[in-house]
Amino acid sequence: xxxxxxxxxxxxxxxxxxxxxxxxxxxxxxxxxxxxxxxxxxxxxxxxxxxxxxxxxxxxxxxxxxxxxxxxxxxxxxxxxxxxxxxxxxxxxxxxxxxxxxxxxxxxxxxxxxxxxxxxxxxxxxxxxxxxxxxxxxxxxxxxxxxxxxxxxxxxxxxxxxxxxxxxxxxxxxxxxxxxxxxxxxxxxxxxxxxxxxxxxxxxxxxxxxxxxxxxxxxxxxxxxxxxxxxxxxxxxxxxxxxxxxxxxxxxxxxxxxxxxxxxxxxxxxxxxxxxxxxxxxxxxxxxxxxxxxxxxxxxxxxxxxxxxxxxxxxxxxxxxxxxxxxxxxxxxxxxxxxxxxxxxxxxxxxxxxxxxxxxxxxxxxxxxxx
Numbered sequence: 001x002x003x004x005x006x007x008x009x010x011x012x013x014x015x016x017x018x019x020x021x022x023x024x025x026x027x028x029x030x031x032x033x034x035x036x037x038x039x040x041x042x043x044x045x046x047x048x049x050x051x052x053x054x055x056x057x058x059x060x061x062x063x064x065x066x067x068x069x070x071x072x073x074x075x076x077x078x079x080x081x082x083x084x085x086x087x088x089x090x091x092x093x094x095x096x097x098x099x100x101x102x103x104x105x106x107x108x109x110x111x112x113x114x115x116x117x118x119x120x121x122x123x124x125x126x127x128x129x130x131x132x133x134x135x136x137x138x139x140x141x142x143x144x145x146x147x148x149x150x151x152x153x154x155x156x157x158x159x160x161x162x163x164x165x166x167x168x169x170x171x172x173x174x175x176x177x178x179x180x181x182x183x184x185x186x187x188x189x190x191x192x193x194x195x196x197x198x199x200x201x202x203x204x205x206x207x208x209x210x211x212x213x214x215x216x217x218x219x220x221x222x223x224x225x226x227x228x229x230x231x232x233x234x235x236x237x238x239x240x241x242x243x244x245x246x247x248x249x250x251x252x253x254x255x256x257x258x259x260x261x262x263x264x265x266x267x268x269x270x271x272x273x274x275x276x277x278x279x280x281x282x283x284x285x286x287x288x289x290x291x292x293x294x295x296x297x298x299x300x301x302x303x304x305x306x307x308x309x310x311x312x313x314x315x316x317x318x319x320x321x322x323x324x325x326x327x328x329x330x331x332x333x334x335x336x337x338x339x340x341x342x343x344x345x346x347x348x349x350x351x352x353x354x355x356x357x358x359x360x361x362x363x364x365x366x367x368x369x370x371x
Contacts, residue, residue, distance in 0.1 A: 003034050011037060014048075016055045024054035024063030027081040036077060041070035043133045050075065050136070053197035062086070062276060065197045067137035069130060069264040069272045072279075083269070083276050087335040097270035097280050098338045110347040113236040117354050119288040119326065122183070122232045123245040123343075126225035126273045126282040128264040129256070134274045135224055136198035143206040146226045153255035154210050154219060161248040163212045165221075168204035183232060184211050186223045199224055199274070216241075217248045225273045225282075227252075238287065242343050270335060280335030285346045286312075292325045293360035294353060303356070303366075307349040308332060329353065 003011075011034030018025035028051065036047045045067030054063025062082065066072065072079055076092075084091050113121075128134055129149060132142050151165050168176065168185075179185035186209070190200040207222045220228040229252060231245030253263065264272040270280035294300055304311050312328040329350050331342045356366055 003031060008034050010034075016048075016051065018055065018063075020054065020058050020060070020063065022054050022060050022063030023082040023085060024051055024078075026085075028078050032077050036075055039074055041068050041074055043068045043070070043137065045071055045133065045137050047075050047078070049198070053136075057196045064276075065136045065199070065274050066134055066272070066276065068133045069128065069266075072266065072269055072272055079276060083279070083335070086277060087280070088333060090336040092268045095336065096268050097266075098336055098341070110239045110344060113238065113287070113289070113347075113350060114354055115236045117289050117291065117357065118236040118350070119290060120232065120234050121236070121238045121241040121288075122230065122284075122286045123242055124228060124230045124284045124286075125245075125249065125271070125339075126278050127227040127229065127253075127271060128273055129226045130262050130264040132226065134226070135222065136274060140202055140205060143202070143222055147206040147208065147221050149256065149259060149261055150219065150221050150227055150252075151208075151210075153252055153259055156255040156258065157248070157251040160214070161212055161217045161251060163210050165208055165210045167206075167208040169207075179209075184215065184218055185209055186220050186228075189223060216244060219252065224275065225278070238285075238343060238347055242285070242339075246339070278334065281337065281339050281342060283334060283339055283342050284330050285342050286328050286330035287346060287350045288326055288328055289350055289353065290326050291353060291357045294357045295325050295327055297360070297366070299366065303353070304329075307352060309346065309349045 008030060012030060014037055015030055015033050016028075018028065033047070040046055050067050050071060051064045053065055054060055057063075064078075064082070066079070080092050129146055132138060132146055135143075138146070154162050154165060171179075176185060176188075180187055188203070190203050209221065210219045211217070216231060216233050218230040218232060220230070229245065229249045231241050231248065233241045233244070256262065266272060271278075271282040273279055273282050294303075297303075300311075308331075309329050310332050312330070313322075313324075313326075329346065331346050333342070333345075337345075359366060
């Protein structure tokens with residue numbers, strides 16, 4: 001139903017000044033805002049709560065966060081266009097996320113990388129507990145309950161995937177610094193844009209992590225998402241890393257279900273998380289690869305884009321690199337693709353980058369590759 005002139009006039013009194021360039025400012029028109037700003041989810045989440053970070057904070061790609069799973073339906077008039085633009089024209093109004101269940105029962109056939117180049121491999125995925133507000137909007141009691149659910153579930157999975165759960169507020173600054181540098185613990189979220197989106201409220205209350213004895217399976221609790229499940233291995237075997245993640249993730253999900261809870265999920269969007277970039281598989285598959293020649297090649301960014309992957313420095317997101325030759329290569333696409341598909345795409349892209357590095361080592365040019 002079209003809004004009346006009077007309704008638009010009233011809504012304009014609350015319509016934000018969108019002074020920063022991001023997806024929010026592009027897609028949140030006055031008519032869209034007017035149709036949504038008075039709505040609330042059953043948890044009391046409003047559109048204004050979700051968009052405030054984009055109103056206040058520069059240099060954000062999205063300009064919004066999601067307060068709970070219902071937001072993806074209630075505020076779809078702004079979220080769906082954002083999702084479509086970011087996720088390579090995947091249209092959640094008419095498309096369904098790739099269901100990976102059958103493929104996950106099959107092996108991913110990827111060979112180990114050349115150990116001369118690949119230092120480590122990592123799989124990470126976010127999960128949200130259905131029925132609870134996401135990090136920007138949960139209360140202290142809700143955040144603590146999420147922690148209780150996840151920690152309880154971790155006690156009921158195989159010993160190879162579990163270890164002692166540690167809360168951040170129980171750790172010394174030296175321990176925190178050591179574990180973040182080892183990529184076992186997440187960074188202090190108060191340092192980043194989270195200050196304006198509610199994620200860092202009450203930090204570090206009810207935040208913590210579990211790592212197994214082998215240091216290759218990690219679960220983060222109440223960082224940006226309720227749960228982040230990580231498989232991390234030194235060396236060059238991406239398939240082993242994925243199989244480790246797959247097995248541990250399934251056991252944790254089953255334990256959460258046995259406790260009477262489930263993950264937030266929809267048929268068209270897959271797993272639902274705080275940031276619209278992390279829906280679908282919510283998986284980030286990354287490879288730390290040393291490329292002395294490629295890392296300084298003037299067309300590296302162009303090549304990375306053509307391969308459909310992303311690069312970061314060795315210390316990850318929001319951090320300056322301390323080793324310019326060491327690149328963190330990962331998938332961009334998370335929605336409309338399976339977990340298996342992501343692993344295979346990253347494998348093929350990193351293999352191609354290594355081939356290019358070898359060409360440069362041999363004194364050859366890359367012009368033919370870019371044609």
